[in-house]
Amino acid sequence: MTIVPVALGERSYEVHIEDGLLDRAGDALAPFARGGRLIVISDETVWAAQGGRLAKGCANLELEPILVPPGENSKSWSTLSFVIDRLLALGIERSDHVLALGGGVIGDLAGFAAAIVNRGCGLLQIPTTLLAQVDSSVGGKTGINVAAGKNLVGAFHQPSLVLIDPLCLDTLDPRQTRAGYAEIVKYALIEDPPLFGWLEARGQAVLGGDSEARNTAIAAAVAGKARIVAEDERETSGRRALLNLGHTFGHALEAETGFSDRLFHGEAVALGMVLAFDFSVERGLCPAADADRVRAHLKASDLPVSLDQVGIAANGKRLTEHMMHDKKKKGGRIAFILTRGIGRAYVDKSVEMAEVEEFLDRQKK
Ligand code: GLY
Secondary structure, rough: OEEEEOOOOOOOOOEEOOHHHHHEEEEEHHHHOOOOOOOOOOOOOOOOOHHHHHHHOOOOOOOEEEEEEEHHOOOOOOHHHHHHHHHHHOOOOOOOEEEEEEHHHHHHHHHHHHHHHHOOOOEEEEEEEEEHHHHHHOOOOOEEEEEEEEEEEEEOOOOOOOOHHHHHHHHOOOHHHHHHHHHHHHHHHHHHHHHHHHHHHHHHHHHHHOHHHHHHHHHHHHHEEEEEEEEOOOOOOOOOOHHHHHHHHHHHHHHHHHOOOOOOOOHHHHHHHHHHHHHHHHHHOOOHHHHHHHHHHHHOOOOOOOHHHHOOOOOHHHHHHHHHHHHHHOEEEEEEEEEEEOEEEEOOOOHHHHHHHHHHHHOOO
């Protein structure tokens, strides 16, 4: 088993990564179950696919599932209110832990419920998608979507333990896995050039489900995230903002598709990273050869690398409007994550929106 520590003082915790962890989760979870009972928040699809494995692996515990419908719509006030009412009806206490079993939606929803019920109870995460395993389950960001935008209501609430069982990915749609893979590439591009070289060599094995390659990639990504979160838990110093590489362009693309399944989040991040690299090349910051390598690798991983490919018009005005509505806007200016090359991302607050608009207008290929 690989154990990645997340060093946050009294909020420190471990991320355990191993094939089959779900089938033997009982021992790791038992210390967090009051009187042997553990409340699990999941969605109906994940529970149907993985609930049986978890129940078997937790024969020593009494599991109390709270199930919500699958999909982004569950990150809502109404589902949060349903979950909170159920937790209170089940007699949740502040010293209890709830377990989030699922993808990013469940982790964010259950995490936020745990952050506010009884003014906060404990949280455990068993992420079941690649995106949740390498990103959302680690670092303590929780929240829901509201009318004004995605993730605009939430809290930082760190889990006490994260258990990652890569075998959960075997029942997933490969497109979901490829989208999650984009976030692994992101960590390499932020500050880990050797990881990028390794992904160029082993990425197909990771995507193909090769156990050794997949677990190595997940562990490297989690370690990258843990390092950054430990240095800037609440995204105040600019360090954690680096995790938004590809996300400002990506957010605009997702917004343009109405956040629909036409473009998964990870796919938008992949294309967003290509745009961030190309933009950085145009500004004379980044070698063109690095941008070419990034594009080639994402393309080989069957991820989108052009607007045309995902049927989005190169309309700079519309796309920059979406960016201005995003939460990362500060004082009318957006902090862009640009790059000086592979592994050399940085926060740039000097970007003029007119420049971005003109760049996006030229993406007609
Ligand atoms: N997903 C970005 C972060 O956790 O900060």
